[in-house]
Amino acid sequence: MPTLVYFPVRGRAEAMRTLLTDQNITYEEVNAGPRENWVENWKPKMQFGQCPCYTDDDGFQLVQSNAILAYLGRKYDLYGSDIKQASILDMMNSAVEDIRGAYVRMIYQNYEAGKEPFIKELPEKLQPFENLLKPTKGYILGEKISWVDYNLFDLLDILNILSPGCLDAFPAVKAFYERVLARPGVQKRRQTDHFKNMPVNGNGKQ
Numbered sequence: 429m430p431t432l433v434y435f436p437v438r439g440r441a442e443a444m445r446t447l448l449t450d451q452n453i454t455y456e457e458v459n460a461g462p463r464e465n466w467v468e469n470w471k472p473k474m475q476f477g478q479c480p481c482y483t484d485d486d487g488f489q490l491v492q493s494n495a496i497l498a499y500l501g502r503k504y505d506l507y508g509s510d511i512k513q514a515s516i517l518d519m520m521n522s523a524v525e526d527i528r529g530a531y532v533r534m535i536y537q538n539y540e541a542g543k544e545p546f547i548k549e550l551p552e553k554l555q556p557f558e559n560l561l562k563p564t565k566g567y568i569l570g571e572k573i574s575w576v577d578y579n580l581f582d583l584l585d586i587l588n589i590l591s592p593g594c595l596d597a598f599p600a601v602k603a604f605y606e607r608v609l610a611r612p613g614v615q616k617r618r619q620t621d622h623f624k625n626m627p628v629n630g631n632g633k634q
């Protein structure tokens with residue numbers, strides 16, 4: 429069975445947990461914490477000293493959250509139907525990562541002073557997604573969900589926690605968020621105690 433090594437927080441693992449559950453892929457969650465256990469037993473084994481780490485059932489091991497998501501996309505036919513669609517997904521995922529990276533830095537390094545300016549800049553950051561999602565009327569590529577949809581959904585979820593209602597001015601983004609949220613497999617994940625009891629980030633800020 430595949431394993432996912434991470435801490436008991438949503439963080440950089442929740443998008444892949446949602447993808448795996450929604451795609452009916454059974455996997456085992458391995459808690460890399462607490463801190464001493466991580467530093468002693470896990471960190472030295474990770475290629476870049478960090479997790480999440482996904483090990484497939486044949487032993488193939490990957491770290492770097494975006495690489496893991498893309499691998500799952502390739503493996504489970506969630507990467508579009510040609511190189512142009514795949515490249516659109518790469519582009520969208522890079523844009524998701526731009527916001528997630530800034531979010532993570534704000535949460536861990538500058539929450540008190542950085543939260544309000546970050547929220548102020550959100551509309552400017554969400555507008556391109558509104559423009560790109562408006563004509564698709566479904567997921568990023570239209571009717572079929574892709575690996576990047578799960579990552580974008582997770583990003584919107586944490587932004588909505590940071591700034592409740594921040595999606596309201598973007599009808600296509602909001603409809604996209606609600607469409608993914610309503611998927612039975614996504615609901616299945618969100619009904620678990622594992623999900624419900626987990627903080628969004630490792631330092632308790634959200």
Ligand SMILES: N[C@@H](CCC(=O)N[C@@H](CS)C(=O)NCC(=O)O)C(=O)O
Nearest residue numbers: 439440477478479480491492493494
């Ligand atoms: N670029 C990496 C970042 C991974 C990362 O920041 N991992 C953090 C948890 S979210 C971690 O392993 N922290 C423990 C440490 O650095 O010792 C990715 O996308 O996976």
